Amino acid sequence: MVPFSRHHMTRASLAGWSIASGFLLLAVLSGRQAVRDGVDPRPNQVLAGSAAIEPVPSAGLLYGRVTTTDGVVHEGRLRFGGDEEALWSHYFNGRKVVNPWAESAPSSALVRTQPREIAGIGFGSVERKIDLERPFMVRLGDIARIDAERRTLSVTLRSGDVVTLDRFEADDFADGIRVWHDTGMVDLDEWSIRSVEFVSPPEDMTGPAPLRGIVRTSSDEFAGLLQWDREEAFVTDLLEGIGREGEPVSIRFAGIAAIERVSATAIRVVPKDGGRVVMTDLAGPMPHRGIYVDDARYGRVLVSWDAVETVVLGTDGDTAPPPPDFGAFTGGIPLSGTVTTRSGERLAGRLVYDLDESRTIETLDAPWEGVDYTIPFGLVASIQPAALYDEPGATGVTLRSGEVLSLEPEGDLGPQVAGVLIFPAADGEATAGRSSGGAADVAGAKFVPWSEVARVDFERDGAASMSRGG
Secondary structure (H helix, E strand, C coil): CCCCCCCCCCCHHHHCCHHHHHHHHHHHHHHHHHHHHHHCCCCCCCCCECEEEECCCCECEEEEEEEEECCCCEEEEEEECCCCCECCCCCCCCEECCCCCCHHHHHHHHEEEEEEEEEEEEEEEEEEECCCCEEEEHHHHHEEEECCCCCEEEEEECCCCCEEEHHHHHHHHHCCCEECCEEEEEECCHEEEEEEECCCCCCCEECCCCCCCECCCCEEEEEEEEECCCCEEEEECCCCCCCCCCCCCEEEEEEEEEEEEECCCCEEEEEECCCCCECCCCCCCCCCEEEEEECCCCCCEEECCCCCCCECCCCCCCCCCCCCCCCHHHCCCEEEEEEECCCEEEEEEEECCCCCECCCCCCCEEEEEEECCCCHCCCCCCCCEHHHHHHCCCCCECCCCCCCCCCCCCHHHHHHHHCEEEEEECCCCEEEECCCCCEEEEEEEEEEEEEEEEEEEEEEEHHHHHHHHC
């Protein structure tokens, strides 16, 4: 997985803020947290203004057991950071520190030749090792447990695979976890957490309703579960801003019919009870970070704030499915398919894309017109990147649904992609067509550099896995 435009802030980047900005951020976040503690104190006591919002059945709500470093176990409904990821379909982000596929790639695949210049004058070139660490991003429903060590996190997938992450590059975990249980609520700091085990919730558990809606841009619309500003995900969460007269304004999403973007910082809110509320500024010192949409066609998209025109809340279609529950996820299956080289050679077997993605739950990430697509490989039928070299423009990605997406040659479709590893199923069955220098035999695997890839076709088994959550 190659990062592109995630706008993802790590703790390292926060260190660059000035002391004054830090105090401002602390003040704002403290105020926001105090309000949120009153927003959703318990699953059965959720208020909106003076009127109660009835809790709903727990389908889709995150649940598990959190064991602290002193051995105390807290079991109940979970929300990372207290007000962030809270559904099985939400994604857990981090950065891998171990790349098990590098040893199967030729040494030439692990270096890049870069021109060497001084004051604009060329002095040949230099070879540099590529960064083998990769971003990690899977849905929480595909994770069985997370174990915290001093410097790393061990993430065990429902498939049994274990992925090691850099603890200091896992911001979702760094924000801590809020747990709602039978007797109340507790906020746990990351350093007090030893492990998190995700389990099926009790049948009678209830909680707030997830936020649904349609996000419209100038050229498209995306419908599904939403995370406003990458965080707010429930109808009980608050939209906060500054009113016309400079007064603070807080509105529960449950009372909002639509939100219209006016400018980079201004929005117009259409309440369900009529009238219009204009916020001249969005709350907080940071710009709006965009809206996540769990669109069933693509898995998940991030619509940048610059691309948003209107958000219609409370619906995402007449036949909107319920949020996927714990039983919908399996951890995925290995990727398999066929790589066709630019010279016509066809190589079939188990695939590892970009020396990274090897399972159907991992994602193909690339942007288009202000929208970042995060598509599980289980939804992808084929990728045709040859346009990168034959002519400028988009790369074609064909989905299992038959839809063909034109995506920009960035992220997992950019020229920096390391290439594709192919592990033949059996000798004599892996290749067809004429031989080519584009594939190199290494430890039983074939490797095709990205510059030699004309097309990748994925086996349909991945689509079956996605229907079960993988």
